Amino acid sequence: xxxxxxxxxxxxxxxxxxxxxxxxxxxxxxxxxxxxxxxxxxxxxxxxxxxxxxxxxxxxxxxxxxxxxxxxxxxxxxxxxxxxxxxxxxxxxxxxxxxxxxxxxxxxxxxxxxxxxxxxxxxxxxxxxxxxxxxxxxxxxxxxxxxxxxxxxxxxxxxxxxxxxxxxxxxxxxxxxxxxxxxxxxxxxxxxxxxxxxxxxxxxxxxxxxxxxxxxxxxxxxxxxxxxxxxxxxxxxxxxxxxxxxxxxxxxxxxxxxxxxxxxxxxxxxxxxxxxxxxxxxxxxxxxxxxxxxxxxxxxxxxxxxxxxxxxxxxxxxxxxxxxxxxxxxxxxxxx
Amino acid sequence: xxxxxxxxxxxxxxxxxxxxxxxxxxxxxxxxxxxxxxxxxxxxxxxxxxxxxxxxxxxxxxxxxxxxxxxxxxxxxxxxxxxxxxxxxxxxxxxxxxxxxxxxxxxxxxxxxxxxxxxxxxxxxxxxxxxxxxxxxxxxxxxxxxxxxxxxxxxxxxxxxxxxxxxxxxxxxxxxxxxxxxxxxxxxxxxxxxxxxxxxxxxxxxxxxxxxxxxxxxxxxxxxxxxxxxxxxxxxxxxxxxxxxxxxxxxxxxxxxxxxxxxxxxxxxxxxxxxxxxxxxxxxxxxxxxxxxxxxxxxxxxxxxxxxxxxxxxxxxxxxxxxxxxxxxxxxxxxxxxxxxxxxxxxxxxxxxxxxxxxxxxxxxxxxxxxxxxxxxxxxxxxxxxxxxxxxxxxxxxxxxxxxxxxxxxxxxxxxxxxxxxxxxxxxxxxxxxxxxxxxxxxxxxxxxx
Numbered sequence: 001x002x003x004x005x006x007x008x009x010x011x012x013x014x015x016x017x018x019x020x021x022x023x024x025x026x027x028x029x030x031x032x033x034x035x036x037x038x039x040x041x042x043x044x045x046x047x048x049x050x051x052x053x054x055x056x057x058x059x060x061x062x063x064x065x066x067x068x069x070x071x072x073x074x075x076x077x078x079x080x081x082x083x084x085x086x087x088x089x090x091x092x093x094x095x096x097x098x099x100x101x102x103x104x105x106x107x108x109x110x111x112x113x114x115x116x117x118x119x120x121x122x123x124x125x126x127x128x129x130x131x132x133x134x135x136x137x138x139x140x141x142x143x144x145x146x147x148x149x150x151x152x153x154x155x156x157x158x159x160x161x162x163x164x165x166x167x168x169x170x171x172x173x174x175x176x177x178x179x180x181x182x183x184x185x186x187x188x189x190x191x192x193x194x195x196x197x198x199x200x201x202x203x204x205x206x207x208x209x210x211x212x213x214x215x216x217x218x219x220x221x222x223x224x225x226x227x228x229x230x231x232x233x234x235x236x237x238x239x240x241x242x243x244x245x246x247x248x249x250x251x252x253x254x255x256x257x258x259x260x261x262x263x264x265x266x267x268x269x270x271x272x273x274x275x276x277x278x279x280x281x282x283x284x285x286x287x288x289x290x291x292x293x294x295x296x297x298x299x300x301x302x303x304x305x306x307x308x309x310x311x312x313x314x315x316x317x318x319x320x321x322x323x324x325x326x327x328x329x330x331x332x333x334x335x336x
Numbered sequence: 337x338x339x340x341x342x343x344x345x346x347x348x349x350x351x352x353x354x355x356x357x358x359x360x361x362x363x364x365x366x367x368x369x370x371x372x373x374x375x376x377x378x379x380x381x382x383x384x385x386x387x388x389x390x391x392x393x394x395x396x397x398x399x400x401x402x403x404x405x406x407x408x409x410x411x412x413x414x415x416x417x418x419x420x421x422x423x424x425x426x427x428x429x430x431x432x433x434x435x436x437x438x439x440x441x442x443x444x445x446x447x448x449x450x451x452x453x454x455x456x457x458x459x460x461x462x463x464x465x466x467x468x469x470x471x472x473x474x475x476x477x478x479x480x481x482x483x484x485x486x487x488x489x490x491x492x493x494x495x496x497x498x499x500x501x502x503x504x505x506x507x508x509x510x511x512x513x514x515x516x517x518x519x520x521x522x523x524x525x526x527x528x529x530x531x532x533x534x535x536x537x538x539x540x541x542x543x544x545x546x547x548x549x550x551x552x553x554x555x556x557x558x559x560x561x562x563x564x565x566x567x568x569x570x571x572x573x574x575x576x577x578x579x580x581x582x583x584x585x586x587x588x589x590x591x592x593x594x595x596x597x598x599x600x601x602x603x604x605x606x607x608x609x610x611x612x613x614x615x616x617x618x619x620x621x622x623x624x625x626x627x628x629x630x631x632x633x634x635x636x637x638x639x640x641x642x643x644x645x646x647x648x649x650x651x652x653x654x655x656x657x658x659x660x661x662x663x664x665x666x667x668x669x670x671x672x673x674x675x676x677x678x679x680x681x682x683x684x685x686x687x688x689x690x691x692x693x694x695x696x697x698x699x700x701x702x703x704x705x706x707x708x709x710x711x712x713x714x715x716x717x718x719x720x721x722x723x724x725x726x727x728x729x730x731x732x733x734x735x736x737x738x739x740x741x742x743x744x745x746x747x748x749x750x751x752x753x754x755x756x757x758x759x760x761x762x763x764x765x766x767x768x769x770x771x772x773x774x775x776x777x778x779x780x781x782x783x784x785x786x
Contacts, residue, residue: 056447056450056451057447057448057450057451060398060402060444060446060447061440061443061444061446061447063406064435064439064443066406067406067435067439068435068436068439070410071431071432071435072432073413074412074413074420074424074428074431075428075432078413078424078428081412081420082413082414082417082421082729084413085410086413086414086417086730086731089414089735089736089739090735090738090739092410092414093739093742093743096406096410097743097746099403099406100407100746101746104399104403104750104753106399107399107400108396108753108757110392111396111760112757112760113760296424296425296428297424297425297500297501299425299500300424300426300428300500301428301429303429303504304428304429304433307433307436307437308432308436315436315440315444318440318441318445319440319444322444322445322447322448325448325452325455325456326447326452326455
């Protein structure tokens with residue numbers, strides 16, 4: 001089979017590609033879950049059930065993309081996995097605790113008596129917020145090349161807010177697509193704030209990123225990669241502008257355009273991701289470890305790839321199938 | 337405390353908490369498939385009612401399993417970097433296949449199973465239930481293949497301390513894998529059976545006299561009664577397999593210090609590792625030799641042959657007795673229950689109460705069993721290839737102490753919330769009215785129950 005003839009270099013590229021794909025899909029899919037969690041009102045005004053129902057059939061599979069991403073990092077780039085997670089030990093632990101709270105609250109709230117439900121809504125919100133902030137913080141530290149000085153901490157704090165804003169934005173967009181009436185109107189307002197916060201976040205992160213890394217700055221100033229890299233933020237801001245206009249013009253009742261904001265948000269996520277990927281390739285940890293330095297044994301990776309070639313398309317296929325089954329506006333979701 | 341001890345404690349805590357939930361869902365998935373099939377085959381809604389109650393328990397248990405499982409995938413890197421450095425070429429692909437072939441399948445089709453009943457045709461809903469059950473089983477397949485390889489490694493070669501795969505077939509189907517896989521699947525079957533029986537009995541004792549809890553109770557009692565002799569048989573084979581490949585583990589299980597012909601079966605003792613002897617022995621002469629070699633004068637290797645290379649004796653010795661004791665109790669209760677069910681319409685109250693007491697007996701037995709096999713593998717992480725102490729992280733012990741305290745707090749909280757929620761669900765279900773529509777008469781009900 002052609003897999004046997006793959007060079008180490010192409011194996012590395014395939015696995016970094018898979019890793020990137022898993023992270024991107026995770027950020028978009030669990031991003032909207034987490035964003036909705038962050039948005040959940042502490043004091044229920046009758047919308048909480050619907051907000052949580054809008055992510056009911058998906059959150060579990062969405063979180064699995066994180067397991068896949070961490071899994072690929074562990075399997076294909078083991079030394080990067082341990083370097084990364086050992087220096088991010090405490091934030092990673094905090095994120096996991098957040099994910100635990102978020103995941104279980106979802107199921108507990110549906111089963112307990114009424115007055116406890118509010119407590120689980122609170123832990124759901126708290127868990128989502130902790131997870132989003134911790135992921136943003138870790139992204140920040142990662143981007144600085146695992147530095148821990150004050151500058152890096154400041155950047156990571158900025159990144160934590162930025163990522164949370166991004167999740168809130170895509171979460172609000174998901175709600176616009178899935179809900180009607182009051183809640184939809186609220187979601188439109190949330191999404192507008194989200195666009196503004198995200199635009200600020202992208203600007204701040206891009207500028208700081210250029211200030212932090214000499215080689216990234218070189219890359220941005222060099223042709224032709226530089227042109228692409230400069231085009232990306234311009235394109236993102238244009239998209240966010242269009243997104244804001246779309247949100248302004250959405251009619252007060254549900255319409256065919258309700259899905260548009262979500263696709264715009266997903267596109268902005270993809271663009272930002274591409275900017276990161278292009279800036280740091282071929283590094284797995286910026287400034288420290290390249291793909292080749294940390295790639296694990298080729299034969300084992302080939303063995304896994306044989307399965308991945310068949311299974312990954314199937315996963316994408318049945319993921320799309322589930323999204324189609326539950327597409328359209330929300331009905332009240334119940335366990336039957 | 338040093339980082340090694342803390343990392344071990346934390347990993348033990350995480351995996352002990354985690355395994356509670358897959359142990360339930362692996363078999364409960366198949367129970368749900370059975371309930372759904374019975375519901376499709378009969379016009380009576382009683383099976384659907386059973387399905388609906390247990391699908392909620394499944395969803396809750398599954399969520400707890402997922403969140404605690406995600407933690408594990410991080411800990412390999414955070415606390416045990418040496419594991420991936422030394423045996424990652426073997427462990428990596430097996431874990432990868434688990435994620436690809438099992439996790440996505442379970443998580444995605446669970447969505448349809450829980451929320452899709454009115455959105456998809458009935459056959460697709462039934463198929464989703466089957467796929468979720470298959471997914472949980474596939475997950476068990478891969479992770480037990482890896483665990484078994486760590487117990488009885490083969491199919492690899494070690495170059496400069498790093499293991500490389502030679503034959504994947506040999507790696508996956510290593511000597512202890514088939515035994516461990518069936519032993520664990522049966523353990524899951526028993527855990528789910530006693531959970532269903534226990535909570536159904538609890539509902540009946542609360543005054544729930546609908547057909548659903550009684551029917552579920554009966555189904556679970558019969559299942560347990562069928563599975564427990566099988567489990568004892570498979571457990572015995574597993575023990576013989578361990579004797580062949582990991583004799584030091586068996587020596588610890590049986591508390592045998594000196595190599596003996598005609599070793600006694602210790603019903604009770606307190607192993608003393610410093611004196612290298614047992615105290616307060618209650619023994620059946622020649623018993624251990626008879627069970628393990630099927631010859632009353634068979635020779636069993638003692639721990640003193642493996643000094644410095646054998647596991648801590650007392651935890652393995654006691655865990656093994658707890659597991660076997662629980663198994664015997666399961667045999668007694670399930671057979672007694674089945675006898676009553678065959679002759680009468682109801683169980684006597686004292687027996688129902690006994691079943692309530694046995695609700696989580698599967699957890700006790702499963703945890704004890706895992707302690708036997710995992711502690712029994714020490715001081716090695718991968719038998720003969722990698723010692724546990726060689727794999728541990730270099731991060732500051734304080735960090736691990738913080739995370740350990742946080743995990744402990746959240747797991748205690750979640751376990752209490754889980755138990756409390758199960759009780760609330762039972763109470764809620766008990767308050768629901770029985771079907772009163774005339775078409776579901778007693779006759780129809782009997783037909784539905786087959």
